[in-house]
Amino acid sequence: MNPAVQGLLTIVVGVGGCIGYFYLSNLVLDKVLFPPHGPNAGRNINRANAIRPWVFLAPALFGLGLYLAYPVIETIRLSITDQAAGGAFVGLDNYAQMSGDPKFWEALRNNVLWLLVVPAASTFFGLLAAQLTDRIRWGNFAKSLIFMPMAISFVGAAVIFKLVYDARPLDQEQIGILNAVYLALGGNEPQTWLTIPFWNNFFLMAVLVWIQTGFAMVILSAALRGIPEETVEAAIVDGANPFQVFFRIKVPQITGTIVVVWTTITIVVLKVFDIVFAMTNGQWETQVLANYMYDKLFRANDWGVGSAAAMIIMLMVTPILVWNVYNARKEMR
Amino acid sequence: MDNIAGTKSRLTWAVNISVVFLVLLWVLPTVGLLVSSFRTTEQIRSSGWWAALFPAEINQTLRAADPDDNRTADGAGRYTVEGNLFVAGGHVPDAEQVSATIRSWGTSSRAIDAYRPGETADLGDGETMTVRSNGDYSWSGNGDQISGRGQRVFVTAETPPDLTFDNYRKVLFEPGNREGMTKAFFNTLTVTIPATIIPILFAAFAAYALAWMDFPGRAILVAGVVALLVVPLQLALIPLLKLHNEIGIGKGYLGVWLAHTGFGLPLAIYLLRNYMVGLPREIIENARVDGASDFQIFVRIVLPLSFPALASFAIFQFLWTWNDLLVAMVFLIDSSGQTTVMTRQIVELLGTRGGDWEILATSAFVSIAVPLMLFFTMQRYLVRGLLAGSVK
Numbered sequence: 044m045n046p047a048v049q050g051l052l053t054i055v056v057g058v059g060g061c062i063g064y065f066y067l068s069n070l071v072l073d074k075v076l077f078p079p080h081g082p083n084a085g086r087n088i089n090r091a092n093a094i095r096p097w098v099f100l101a102p103a104l105f106g107l108g109l110y111l112a113y114p115v116i117e118t119i120r121l122s123i124t125d126q127a128a129g130g131a132f133v134g135l136d137n138y139a140q141m142s143g144d145p146k147f148w149e150a151l152r153n154n155v156l157w158l159l160v161v162p163a164a165s166t167f168f169g170l171l172a173a174q175l176t177d178r179i180r181w182g183n184f185a186k187s188l189i190f191m192p193m194a195i196s197f198v199g200a201a202v203i204f205k206l207v208y209d210a211r212p213l214d215q216e217q218i219g220i221l222n223a224v225y226l227a228l229g230g231n232e233p234q235t236w237l238t239i240p241f242w243n244n245f246f247l248m249a250v251l252v253w254i255q256t257g258f259a260m261v262i263l264s265a266a267l268r269g270i271p272e273e274t275v276e277a278a279i280v281d282g283a284n285p286f287q288v289f290f291r292i293k294v295p296q297i298t299g300t301i302v303v304v305w306t307t308i309t310i311v312v313l314k315v316f317d318i319v320f321a322m323t324n325g326q327w328e329t330q331v332l333a334n335y336m337y338d339k340l341f342r343a344n345d346w347g348v349g350s351a352a353a354m355i356i357m358l359m360v361t362p363i364l365v366w367n368v369y370n371a372r373k374e375m376r
Numbered sequence: 377m378d379n380i381a382g383t384k385s386r387l388t389w390a391v392n393i394s395v396v397f398l399v400l401l402w403v404l405p406t407v408g409l410l411v412s413s414f415r416t417t418e419q420i421r422s423s424g425w426w427a428a429l430f431p432a433e434i435n436q437t438l439r440a441a442d443p444d445d446n447r448t449a450d451g452a453g454r455y456t457v458e459g460n461l462f463v464a465g466g467h468v469p470d471a472e473q474v475s476a477t478i479r480s481w482g483t484s485s486r487a488i489d490a491y492r493p494g495e496t497a498d499l500g501d502g503e504t505m506t507v508r509s510n511g512d513y514s515w516s517g518n519g520d521q522i523s524g525r526g527q528r529v530f531v532t533a534e535t536p537p538d539l540t541f542d543n544y545r546k547v548l549f550e551p552g553n554r555e556g557m558t559k560a561f562f563n564t565l566t567v568t569i570p571a572t573i574i575p576i577l578f579a580a581f582a583a584y585a586l587a588w589m590d591f592p593g594r595a596i597l598v599a600g601v602v603a604l605l606v607v608p609l610q611l612a613l614i615p616l617l618k619l620h621n622e623i624g625i626g627k628g629y630l631g632v633w634l635a636h637t638g639f640g641l642p643l644a645i646y647l648l649r650n651y652m653v654g655l656p657r658e659i660i661e662n663a664r665v666d667g668a669s670d671f672q673i674f675v676r677i678v679l680p681l682s683f684p685a686l687a688s689f690a691i692f693q694f695l696w697t698w699n700d701l702l703v704a705m706v707f708l709i710d711s712s713g714q715t716t717v718m719t720r721q722i723v724e725l726l727g728t729r730g731g732d733w734e735i736l737a738t739s740a741f742v743s744i745a746v747p748l749m750l751f752f753t754m755q756r757y758l759v760r761g762l763l764a765g766s767v768k
Contacts, residue, residue, distance in 0.1 A: 367605070
């Protein structure tokens with residue numbers, strides 16, 4: 044079957060089935076199971092109302108359970124069993140095997156580097172852009188342009204930055220803008236930026252910072268606008284200069300938002316895969332956990348170690364998960 | 377508001393310049409790729425993309441047409457060859473299409489800018505050469521001089537920015553091009569549309585239940601959704617691939633649609649619930665008092681009022697599924713390569729065509745163009761969704 048027809052059919056079946064399910068289950072609930080008339084009318088209405096939320100929730104809960112909750116459990120199970128031995132329980136063997144792999148430590152080190160640099164840099168640039176663009180007339184246009192990379196895929200961004208980092212031999216015209224600038228500023232020879240161990244990590248991080256800054260800017264700009272004007276005016280009347288106003292008056296009032304931005308970007312960083320996969324594929328010491336895991340799962344076909352690596356990512360996300368849930372519950376009350 | 381104390385304009389310039397700098401820093405990488413996608417292989421190899429924005433001055437060595445075939449005699453022993461240097465050099469099919477303008481020229485490699493266009497060079501013993509700015513030349517002399525090989529001419533010509541759609545024609549409309557993007561484009565579209573529409577309905581009903589229906593366990597479910605929001609989808613790859621293989625879906629569109637639906641649900645439920653909670657209580661309670669059932673309230677009141685949140689989520693999900701590489705690689709793309717999506721195709725090209733920037737840039741731009749269009753037309757909803765999704 045032609046995939047386009049199949050797609051159309053899926054939309055019709057999916058949407059139709061969904062509407063049909065909700066409509067019919069409601070009908071059954073109200074008309075057949077617990078009709079709101081007859082001797083038990085009152086009790087029936089109550090019963091129907093107790094069941095209805097679950098009718099509404101059922102498909103979503105099924106999806107969440109099957110596609111997100113079950114895999115967590117299953118991954119834990121896979122990480123402590125050995126597939127080659129028919130799924131026998133091997134305890135922490137996979138973890139031990141992984142910790143003997145220098146590539147794993149390289150990936151972990153790089154991931155920590157990413158975690159330190161990318162959220163900090165994105166938040167910093169986002170805050171800078173938000174504060175600066177709020178003060179000029181063409182601010183909204185500028186914001187749009189800085190926000191734009193958000194719509195570009197990681198793979199697209201990888202191509203964009205490969206061109207930026209491109210290097211040609213010294214006797215040829217440089218076509219990568221970074222090398223052109225580098226040579227114009229007095230560099231002696233063009234650099235292949237992505238193959239310089241350790242520092243190349245930062246050239247990869249730049250791609251994610253480029254994408255995430257717009258996100259940080261949008262959120263922080265809204266927060267900055269929410270600051271009560273009196274506090275700023277009072278500070279100015281007291282003789283504060285613009286830098287003092289910004290760092291002493293504004294930033295402390297948006298700390299909460301800064302933390303939210305920081306953690307959101309942290310989660311993105313932990314899952315970063317496409318950029319490394321497309322630009323270096325972990326060569327030249329740029330491996331990260333997500334790509335390491337993909338390598339183990341689909342190239343080495345080692346599901347045990349791959350799952351163990353996935354669990355490490357999960358472990359690193361957990362503090363944020365707990366913090367988010369804690370905040371959400373506080374808010375519910 | 378920072379300027380009430382009259383400190384205006386001292387900083388304004390500094391701010392404006394900083395913003396210009398920041399914007400350039402953020403936009404130039406993309407512009408570079410866009411410009412490159414309109415240049416020929418030759419141009420990309422010989423100069424940086426920024427050179428394409430200005431007229432380029434290049435030195436060329438051209439040659440007059442073969443005199444033995446083209447010369448005309450005036451009957452008095454003088455022969456003349458006339459024509460166009462660029463045509464003779466095979467650069468353009470005819471003189472009408474010459475876009476370069478010759479600034480100076482010469483007939484010796486030691487003095488390549490000896491003459492201006494329109495001047496006549498004396499090559500000795502009565503042999504002369506005239507070259508006009510568009511490359512038209514007239515070369516005359518006696519029978520011995522006007523024979524053998526055509527006269528060499530060194531020209532310094534200025535060519536206007538020259539952009540071409542050829543790359544796009546090649547990447548999109550060349551039938552049978554295995555590296556083309558047409559198939560991948562439609563595959564991506566096939567993945568994206570159902571994967572965007574289906575989770576919305578699932579999530580909308582669930583969000584309504586979590587926002588406006590009272591039942592035991594509601595708070596725990598909301599907390600659960602918040603928790604699942606950050607679960608890395610890397611964890612889901614192996615277990616679900618196994619599951620899909622066991623129940624017979626295998627790798628294919630159905631699998632990738634289901635996966636995207638599952639992965640998109642937490643954000644959808646979270647966004648929609650946050651929005652629905654904020655709807656005015658009176659409307660919903662009045663409807664209840666008037667005897668509307670929950671189903672009616674949802675379909676007739678809550679769903680239409682939630683349009684902005686639905687739009688926000690739809691944009692997020694569209695961007696995410698369109699730009700996705702990992703989920704497609706794991707759940708969709710099999711060894712036949714028939715179902716490859718654009719992101720995958722680009723990664724493939726990065727491997728096999730690493731240096732061919734005209735192909736890479738064009739392919740990447742084909743894939744980027746749709747999200748960018750969506751971004752610029754629907755930015756309002758995107759911003760609103762971001763604000764609802766992360767500020768607590």
